[in-house]
Amino acid sequence: MGKTTGFLEFDRKVEQYAPVEERVKNYREFTVPMPEKELKDQGARCMDCGIPFCHSGCPLGNLIPDFNDAVYRGKWKKASEILHSTNNFPEFTGRLCPAPCEEACVLGINENPVSIENIEKNIVETAFKNGWISAKPPVYRTGKKIAVVGSGPAGLAAAQQLNRAGHEVTVFERDEKPGGLMRYGIPDFKMEKSIIDRRLEVLKEEGITFICNTHIGVDIQAAKLKEDFDAIVLTGGATIRRNLPIEGSDLKGVVQAMDFLGQNNRRVDGIKDLGEEIKATGKDVIVIGGGDTGSDCIGTSFRHGATSVSNFEIMPMATVERPEDQPWPFWPMRLRTSSSHKEGAERFFSISTKKFIGDELGNLKGLITSEVEWIKNPGQRPQLKEVEGTEKEWKCELALLALGFTGSEDTIAKQLGIEMDARTNVKASEVNYKTNIPGIFVAGDQRRGQSLIVWAISEGRQAAYHVDKYLMGETALPLKGDGDLPRV
Numbered sequence: 001m002g003k004t005t006g007f008l009e010f011d012r013k014v015e016q017y018a019p020v021e022e023r024v025k026n027y028r029e030f031t032v033p034m035p036e037k038e039l040k041d042q043g044a045r046c047m048d049c050g051i052p053f054c055h056s057g058c059p060l061g062n063l064i065p066d067f068n069d070a071v072y073r074g075k076w077k078k079a080s081e082i083l084h085s086t087n088n089f090p091e092f093t094g095r096l097c098p099a100p101c102e103e104a105c106v107l108g109i110n111e112n113p114v115s116i117e118n119i120e121k122n123i124v125e126t127a128f129k130n131g132w133i134s135a136k137p138p139v140y141r142t143g144k145k146i147a148v149v150g151s152g153p154a155g156l157a158a159a160q161q162l163n164r165a166g167h168e169v170t171v172f173e174r175d176e177k178p179g180g181l182m183r184y185g186i187p188d189f190k191m192e193k194s195i196i197d198r199r200l201e202v203l204k205e206e207g208i209t210f211i212c213n214t215h216i217g218v219d220i221q222a223a224k225l226k227e228d229f230d231a232i233v234l235t236g237g238a239t240i241r242r243n244l245p246i247e248g249s250d251l252k253g254v255v256q257a258m259d260f261l262g263q264n265n266r267r268v269d270g271i272k273d274l275g276e277e278i279k280a281t282g283k284d285v286i287v288i289g290g291g292d293t294g295s296d297c298i299g300t301s302f303r304h305g306a307t308s309v310s311n312f313e314i315m316p317m318a319t320v321e322r323p324e325d326q327p328w329p330f331w332p333m334r335l336r337t338s339s340s341h342k343e344g345a346e347r348f349f350s351i352s353t354k355k356f357i358g359d360e361l362g363n364l365k366g367l368i369t370s371e372v373e374w375i376k377n378p379g380q381r382p383q384l385k386e387v388e389g390t391e392k393e394w395k396c397e398l399a400l401l402a403l404g405f406t407g408s409e410d411t412i413a414k415q416l417g418i419e420m421d422a423r424t425n426v427k428a429s430e431v432n433y434k435t436n437i438p439g440i441f442v443a444g445d446q447r448r449g450q451s452l453i454v455w456a457i458s459e460g461r462q463a464a465y466h467v468d469k470y471l472m473g474e475t476a477l478p479l480k481g482d483g484d485l486p487r488v
Contacts, residue, residue, distance in 0.1 A: 002043055002044045002045060002046035002047065002048075002065070002068050002069055002072045003044035003045075003072060004048065006041070006043075006044030006045045006046070006047075006072070007044075007045045007046075007047050007107050007111065007114075009041075009044070010041045010042065010044060010045050011112070012042070012045065012111075012112035012113070012114070012115055013034065013038055013041075013042060013115065014034075014115045014118045015031040015032055015033065015034055015118055016031070016032045017030055017031060017032065017339055017342075018030040018031075018032060020342065020343050020344070023189065023343075024299075024302045024303050024343055025303075026189075026303070027187065027188040027189050027192075027268045027303060028188065028189065028192060029095075029188075029189060029190070029191070029192055030189060030339075033122075034118070034122070036074075039071060039118075039119065039122050040071060040072050040073075040074060041072075042071075042114065042115050042118070042119055043068040043069065043070075043071035043072035043119055044072045045068075045107065045114045045115075046064070046065050046068035046069065046072070046107075046114050047106060047107055049065075049106040049107070051106075052064060052065050052106070053104040053105070053106055053329040054101040054102075054104050054105050054106075054114075054116065056104060056329070057100045057101040057102075057103060057104025057105075057329060057331075058100065058101040058104075058454065059100070059452070059454050059455045059457075059458040059480075060086050060087050060093075060454055060457060060458045060461070060480065061086055061458075061480040062083065062086050062087055062101065062120075063082050063083075063085065063086060064101060064114075064116055066082045067079040067082040067083050067119070067120075067123060068114065068116070068119060070082060071119055071122075071123065076123065076126045076127070076130075077127070077130070077132055079123045080123050080124065080126070080127035080132055080133070083120060083123050083124065084124075084127075084133075085478075086478075086480075087120075087457065088156070088157045088160050088161070088457060088460075088461070089153060089156065089157065089199060089457060090120050090121070090123065090124040091121065091124045091125065091128070091195055091199065092153060092182060092191070092195070092196075092453060092457070093117070093120065093453055093454050093457065094117055094118070094120040094121025094122075094123075094124060094125075095121060095190060095191045095195070096182070096186060096190065096191060096453045097117060097452060097453055097454045098292075098336075098452060099116060099117040100331050100452075100454070101116050101117075102114065102115070102116050102117065103328075103329065103330075103331055103332060104328070104329035104330075105329075106329075108328060109328050128198065133202065134202065134205075135202050135205030135206045136164070136206060137163075137205070137206050137207050138163065138164055138165065138166040138206075138207070139166070140166055141166050141167070141168060142165070142166040142167050142471070142472065143168075144166075144167045144168065144230045144231070144471045144472075145167070145168045145170070145228070145229045145230050146162050146167050146168070146169050146170070146229060146230060146231045146232070146233065146467065146471075147170050147172060147225050147228070147229040147231075147232045147233070148162075148169060148170070148171045148172070148232075148233045148235060149172050149216050149225075149232065149233070149234050149235060149236055149412065150171075150172075150173065150180060150234065150235035150236040150237060150444075150446070151171050151172075151173040151178035151179060151180055151210065151212075151235075152179065152180025152181055152182060152235060152237055152444065152445075152456060153180070153182065153444070153453050153456040153457045153460065154235040154237075154443045154444025154445070154446075154456040154457065154459050154460035154463075155171055155180070155233070155235035155443075155444070155460060156171070156178070156199075156203065156460065157456070157457045157458075157459075157460030157461050157464070158233045158235060158443055158460035158461070158463050158464045158467070159171050159203065159208050159460075160203055160206070160208065161460070161461055161464030161465070161468075161477055162233075162464045162467060162468060163203075163206055163207055163208050164206075164477070165464070165468045165472075165475065165476070165477055167230075167468070167471070168207075168209075169207075169208050169209065170208075170209045170210075170211060170229075171208060171209065171210045171211070172211050172214050172216050172220075172225075173210065173211070173212045173213075173214065174212075174213070174214060174215035174216070174218075174219075175212065175213070176212055176213060176266075176271075177212060178196070178200055178210050178212060179193070179196045179200075180237060181237065181258075182196055182453075183196055183265065184258075184261070184262040184265050184266070185258055185261050185262060185265070185293070185296075186261075186265075186296065187261065187264070187265065187296050187299060187300050188265065188268050189299060189303070190296070190299075193265075193268075193269065216411075216412055217411035217412045217415055218411065221415060222411075222412045222415040222416045223415060223416065226416060226437075226439070226440070230439065230471060231439045231440070231441065231467050231470065231471055232439065232440045232441070233441045233442070233443060233460075233463055233464075233467060234412065234426055234435075234440065234441070234442040234443070234446055235442070235443050235444045235446060235456075235460060235463075236408060236409065236412075236446050237408070237444060237445040237446055238405040238406070238407055238408050238425065238445040238446060238449050238450045239405060239408065239409055240405055240406045240407050240408065240409060240424065241256050241257075241258060241401070241403070241404075241405055241406075242401075242403040242404050242405060242406050243401070243403070244288065244353065244401055244403060246353065246354060246355055246356065247355045247356065248355055248356025248357060248358055248364070248367075249356060251356050251358040251362055251363065251364040252358075252362055252363050252364060253358075253363055253364025253365075253396075253397055253398050253399060254356055254364055254399045254401070255278055255398065255399070255400055255401065256400075256401050257287075257289070257293050257294065257296075257297050257400045257401055257402035257403075258293070259278060260278050260297060260300070260400055261293070261296055261297065261300060263275075263277075263278050264278075264300050264304075278398075279304050280300070280301035280304035280305070280306040280309075280398050281304045281305045281306065282305060282306070282307055283306055283307060283397035283398045284306070284307050284308045284310075284394075284395045284396050284397055284398075285297075285301045285306045285307075285308065285309045285310070285396070285397075285398045285399075285400065286309075286310045286311075286312060286367065286394060286396045286398075286399050286400070287301070287309065287310070287311045287312070287345075287399075287400045287402055288312045288353055288399060288400065288401055288402060288403065289312070289313070289400075289401065289402030289403045289404065290311060290312070290313030290315065290347070290349075290402075291402060291404065292338070293402040293404070294311055294313075294400075294402035295338040295340045295341060296340065296402075297400045297402055298311060298338075298340040298341060298343070298345045299338075299339070299340030299343060301398075301400075302340070302343045302344060302345075306398075308346075309344065309345045309346075310345065310346050310347075310348065310394070311341070311345050311346070311347045311348065312348050312351050312353060312369070313347065313348070313349050313350075313351070314350070314351065314352050314372060314384075315349065315350070315374075316349055316350050316373075316374060317335060317347075317349035317350070318333055318334050318335040318336075319334055319335060320334060320335050321334065322334055350371055350372050350373060350374075351369050351370075351371055351372065352369060352370055352371075352372045352384075352386065353367055353368070353369050353399075354367075354368050354369060354370055354391070355367065355368040356399065357393070363397070364396060364397055364398065364399060365395070365396070365397065366393055366394055366395050366396050367393070367394050367396050367399060368391060368392065368393050368394075369391070369392050369394065370386050370387065370390045370391050370392070371386075371387040371390035372384055372385060372386055372387060373385050373387055404450055405445075405449075405450045406423075406424060407420075407423055407424025407425050407449065408420070408424060408425050408426055408445070408446045410424070413426055416437055416440065417436075417437060418435045418436060418437050418440060419435065419436045423449055425445075425446060425447055425448065425449050426442040426446050426447055428441065428442045428447050432466040432470075433447065433459075433462060433463040433466050433467075434466065434470075439470070441463050441466065441467050441470075442463070443456075443459040443460050443462065443463035444456040444459045444460060447459065458480060461477075461478070461479075461480075462479060462480065464477055465477045465478070465479055
């Protein structure tokens with residue numbers, strides 16, 4: 001695949017960023033497109049490696065060497081067809097996925113891996129630009145009605161696959177517009193919402209119905225949904241935020257990251273009625289949590305005009321190189337520095353927040369931390385220990401809690417008697433995505449817990465396969481790594 005000697009001739013390249021002083025003035029995407037010649041050269045780096053471990057690294061089973069080869073040869077339409085055969089929304093993953101495929105790339109054993117994610121993004125953007133992506137309604141309808149609850153990547157993938165099988169699909173979303181956390185969690189500077197909207201237009205033209213501002217279990221009882229539809233797919237995500245139960249956590253200025261990010265995305269979308277304003281303008285901001293959500297809070301705070309932004313992580317600072325106990329092709333827990341970190345945030349590791357400090361009016365004015373260390377004993381989980389004499393007080397008017405999610409909301413589960421697992425996710429078979437209630441399936445973060453966008457799309461596709469088979473007794477929908485085979 002690619003050019004036989006390409007990996008010896010060309011160095012890895014990815015899209016560059018606009019200068020920090022320019023990009024923090026707005027919420028637009030700020031990557032600088034690469035010339036087509038350079039993209040072809042990057043496709044040429046894909047080796048004829050015999051066993052493409054990138055396939056196993058990708059939860060979707062994307063046919064990566066095949067589309068890399070097509071890009072190298074300038075066959076962009078063919079590359080788009082190959083990419084879309086396993087991935088419904090490469091414009092999402094090409095922007096938001098952490099690229100486990102690249103960590104599993106064979107070239108990555110001793111060189112920089114192929115820039116798979118960047119190639120993927122450029123394939124789909126070229127396809128949209130040339131009008132190659134258009135609605136493909138099913139040839140006929142089965143008469144079966146399916147409700148998909150939740151319009152994040154898992155829900156959208158399940159909906160498109162089931163619609164392709166000929167079923168009538170209705171997607172219910174409790175927010176104003178479809179997209180889930182892609183719309184009301186991911187900042188526009190990482191993915192402008194027009195990217196979601198153009199794909200939604202395709203899905204609507206294919207016959208999928210979207211009903212927004214409708215909270216199943218509240219606005220419509222779950223029993224009514226089960227009565228009206230032949231099958232239900234729950235894809236509501238893992239939305240219960242993790243709290244920080246310490247003194248002062250109720251002070252004004254201690255804010256959940258998703259409240260901060262969601263409000264800002266609505267502000268950027270032009271929505272005026274936002275309730276109590278949450279802004280970082282002119283404030284010393286501390287983001288507690290070192291993951292992607294924390295990074296998103298950092299970039300948004302700089303665009304608000306924060307005085308300073310610090311980022312706390314309770315875990316030790318990871319190594320830049322792959323840890324010895326996480327060998328190729330496994331996903332390594334290495335230090336990852338995002339574009340938002342590079343905009344000026346100061347990062348602190350092995351630090352624990354002990355107390356929030358407020359003024360006489362109940363406003364946050366600071367917090368107290370201590371350094372921590374992790375004690376490792378053979379056969380036991382690491383134990384957290386505070387380092388004596390390391391307490392420190394920090395000035396802080398806005399603390400953003402980016403601590404992840406603990407599980408799925410259980411409103412629908414309680415109404416229908418659906419079992420939850422020990423991690424407060426909806427319990428379902430790993431084989432066929434079925435819950436304990438016939439006709440009800442679950443996919444994405446609501447089944448597996450907080451995870452990656454590429455896993456969400458994969459789960460939506462897999463669940464659709466099993467829903468179609470449940471309704472029809474057989475299915476021509478693909479499983480992981482297969483091409484799309486619509487029913488004929």
